[in-house]
Amino acid sequence: MTANKIKVGLIGAGFIGALHAKNLSRHPGIELAYVAEPNSDLGGKVAAEVGSKWIADPAEILSDSSVDAVWIASPASTHTDLIRRSIEANKAVFCEKPVGMDLVEVDALVDKYEDYGKPVFIGFNRRFDGSHARLKEIVESGAIGKVEMVSITSRDPNPPPVYYMKATPGGIFYDTIIHDLDIARWLLGEEPVEVYSTASCHLDNEVNPDREYDAATVTLKCASGAVCQITASRRAVYGYDQRIEVFGSKGMVQSENHGQSNVKLYQQDSIKQDPLQNFFIDRYATAYVSEIDTFVAACRGEKVDFPNLKDGREALFLSFEALKSARSDGPVRLG
């Protein structure tokens, strides 16, 4: 750490990588030294904007002993390997979800490095949304008593491109609902023992020609009787619908949606408000910054909570089991 700043190398300068680059470069606790990206146009542009060095190969980051931390925002298929190499280079690690796509490899990584002394922080950004974090704080405070029911609504405004859906069959589970499964584990306070899913295909052929699942529900059961219900869709015409509700023995708490404004228009036939914030870039803009705050605190040895390697593994595992349930039309016993 130079002058108390954490020196970071970013891997990946695609959409989400560029977003991280901007946030990292502005953060007072971070020095963003490298942007590693094989695509030179993309990498060069992003690096220039944030005043960092562009490199094609992340190996330079890993071998630079002055680098404190690696920030992984490359494609999912590269995650497990990059996490492993970063740990071997003794770096702190931030990695976008998922921790990988091959559960065997992921399990091997977790087994080997679960006790690694530096942060391995998996980017489940929703935990860092102000309202969701406040909900968690209230649950932790005991204000609603023992958690009995978690309800999560998670709807994207628009489906991903056709090629992307085709390349990731069942992706609604391991690409999108994986976030909700992480939230479920975070709030339930115990591991589910059974998962039951439904999956549907509602979108037009034009946007979903391969008839991929574009809507799904998941029910998680825990040994204590606590349950979580998730409902997800890849097309909510009214915007990005992100709600969490936790019901307990002493009360209930909701983290509600965020609108585009706080304006109400009263007319003869209705009272109107502006739509919800459109997508994660708007809704979770501050969450991405809070992730960095927490990562910096963790690197400095402060006691903070964040989703770690094990959490990354569990959410991935649950997403695969949920997909299995949807495909087999029956519940799957876990663990």
Next chain:
Amino acid sequence: MTANKIKVGLIGAGFIGALHAKNLSRHPGIELAYVAEPNSDLGGKVAAEVGSKWIADPAEILSDSSVDAVWIASPASTHTDLIRRSIEANKAVFCEKPVGMDLVEVDALVDKYEDYGKPVFIGFNRRFDGSHARLKEIVESGAIGKVEMVSITSRDPNPPPVYYMKATPGGIFYDTIIHDLDIARWLLGEEPVEVYSTASCHLDNEVNPDREYDAATVTLKCASGAVCQITASRRAVYGYDQRIEVFGSKGMVQSENHGQSNVKLYQQDSIKQDPLQNFFIDRYATAYVSEIDTFVAACRGEKVDFPNLKDGREALFLSFEALKSARSDGPVRLG
């Protein structure tokens, strides 16, 4: 009182009289014996519906010693005299606002009968709305500390008929805002020492050919520095807008509008709710019933709060002074 029921004679079977007749006839604590109404068609119809005796002249109610209470819902010009005669006949009295239209007569009545031992209850129905009453309870509890500011929004969906506006020049003050002035006194906890009003004329010639005031504001100042702002209109296209807010040294409390439903519709361009309840018949339906509950309790000697003769006088007085201010374009010192 027959069998613990309060025997009531109703005077007036117009719109509001018929509403009271229905509520009184259904109330378990009331026996509605008479409906007095000069118009025989009207009076006969209402009396038949509620199983009471129709009479043309209210004198029969006043001379029937078995009648416990007189319920006055006749035209405003008759109120002062009917209250006086009812008191002289030793009846409990309910009288729709206003207590009269001639302040000299009203003052004489108040002077003579302020200490009358039976209830003289003036029908400021808003005090009995569930939300407004809850607000008052919170203010009384001290939860917001010393009252510093009362804000009242009071908008009718539609103006009264042209003939009515013409017959009651400046009526927005003594017909409508008189309710708000009563609410102001109820919440301020002290009498205002100054009133300043504005009055405007916004409606089309078609509905307001005589260019009567159809919108107004009132500012009331108290000796402690507490202030009340009222805004009123005779045409809110979005429904009956009835809001009260009280700001104090330790907090603020609002009694908000009531919608026609609790339904929210999320569409691409907006989030929509149904409009507000349309008018006082809907919004204050339960308030009219609560008035009767309180009147019955008062007749039975229970300690309950209700707007009395003096309150009726003060609100009338303030409405006249507010009208004076609007006409003179300057504040009026009171008392």
Next chain:
Amino acid sequence: MTANKIKVGLIGAGFIGALHAKNLSRHPGIELAYVAEPNSDLGGKVAAEVGSKWIADPAEILSDSSVDAVWIASPASTHTDLIRRSIEANKAVFCEKPVGMDLVEVDALVDKYEDYGKPVFIGFNRRFDGSHARLKEIVESGAIGKVEMVSITSRDPNPPPVYYMKATPGGIFYDTIIHDLDIARWLLGEEPVEVYSTASCHLDNEVNPDREYDAATVTLKCASGAVCQITASRRAVYGYDQRIEVFGSKGMVQSENHGQSNVKLYQQDSIKQDPLQNFFIDRYATAYVSEIDTFVAACRGEKVDFPNLKDGREALFLSFEALKSARSDGPVRLG
């Protein structure tokens, strides 16, 4: 019908029977002639209050040819038989849910009388709540497009007495969730092909010594891919939680909870509102009256929608299948 009023005989004067008695006696379209109730104290008291004749045996209602309609609010075990006898006596019928407790008998009744020419109206009161009815109207209007997901939250403030829970094992499904299953069918617009449930036992031994299910979830799947998720609890400390949400291809609509007031208190540490309406007596007070309005309209031959005998059968069937799923720990294929 005497003087255009529908002459009704009420069967049952328990808690809900007494409520119906009061509403029926006040309804301008109804003449409540009889209150049949074996318990003479109870029956006599209720009949006196509403000015009807008390009888012990409902047979007198059925044999009185001037009676137009039978209103059944007796114990669930008597429903099927009383509906049958009422139909045989050529009466219109209102019957509280459920239509019975023995599906074989119920099926026989439905088979025989599905085409009966007079209304057989099953008391699923929630359909007649103003907000829920408005939600249904919006769904029917096409404003949210094709229905893809129905989410129902249904939580009672307090569990029933211990003796009642013991007498009705699994009753959370056929006593409470049966309402939600009716709402689900009403909104989905197609019959479910699979049901999956979870059931839990969270309450203390003191209030649930027999460890009956006191919380449950249900997932219903339809052939089109539409899904319904229900979450239910017998103890929500914050009041009667009754919400419905319908998500579709063009939008989403919610029927939200109803609070005890529309008051907001702003203090240093929080913004507070009064709790939800406590239970069905408050929340569905107007729904019980609307049921009568609709029943009267149906008796008069107007085209109105109401839950009929078949609807009563389907909701009962689904509640039994949902209970089966909870007990067997797996989904149940339907139909």
Next chain:
Amino acid sequence: MTANKIKVGLIGAGFIGALHAKNLSRHPGIELAYVAEPNSDLGGKVAAEVGSKWIADPAEILSDSSVDAVWIASPASTHTDLIRRSIEANKAVFCEKPVGMDLVEVDALVDKYEDYGKPVFIGFNRRFDGSHARLKEIVESGAIGKVEMVSITSRDPNPPPVYYMKATPGGIFYDTIIHDLDIARWLLGEEPVEVYSTASCHLDNEVNPDREYDAATVTLKCASGAVCQITASRRAVYGYDQRIEVFGSKGMVQSENHGQSNVKLYQQDSIKQDPLQNFFIDRYATAYVSEIDTFVAACRGEKVDFPNLKDGREALFLSFEALKSARSDGPVRLG
């Protein structure tokens, strides 16, 4: 403009100057070249943080011909002179409100430079709040018809320090309510012809030993009959209360408060939300950035709306007249 960036010199590095420095330095359209501040510790620190050159005397900014714009955040007493000198140096100008404290000087400035070809942008930040701007857009769209009534609630969480209140007698009008007067003019669409104010002193001697006005109301009347009511306080224990409502012939629109989170906690006795955002730094954080966006657009010759020199003069004038009204206990005719 270097490389399409607007080269800016900032004058003043106090609290609000430092805030602007941070925002300016991060803005892609701005090059923040200088921070002028007589206090070398303060100026040096802020300049270092944003990578600009610290200077003691703003003259260096004015004489640097490569500087495009001057950003004035120095004490109010210096504003008129600095605006004048900046215009004489042919710079674009941003100046925090007020435009000065001496109306004669301000009038002279306006007279001379009203037609100056470059932007002179007065920092009425509230116009740039997302919700307020959306409200304005709706008003402009005609959705509420002709504006008849503007209601503004403007309450600070805490009063300024004692020394500050003492140094600025009546400051609640020209320091705080000046913002609301600007909003009133912005929304009314016509100039007021009369102002009537009340002013009160509610705070304890400890925080207000000089018995300065700490609460006030203002009523503005326009020739058309449109009216604006403002209520202001220097102590709202529940947070920063910033609401605007506009009522018109065809509807009503509200810009409501912003809470600290979108979380709702349901417990036995209440439903709770987190308090409002505490003060302008939180509530108007994005407004300060939007100001820069608009300033940049204006400098580039785009057609955008912003509060100009004349607007600054009018709001100052109204604040002085409102104070006069409060002191004289009567309305003041304008213009």
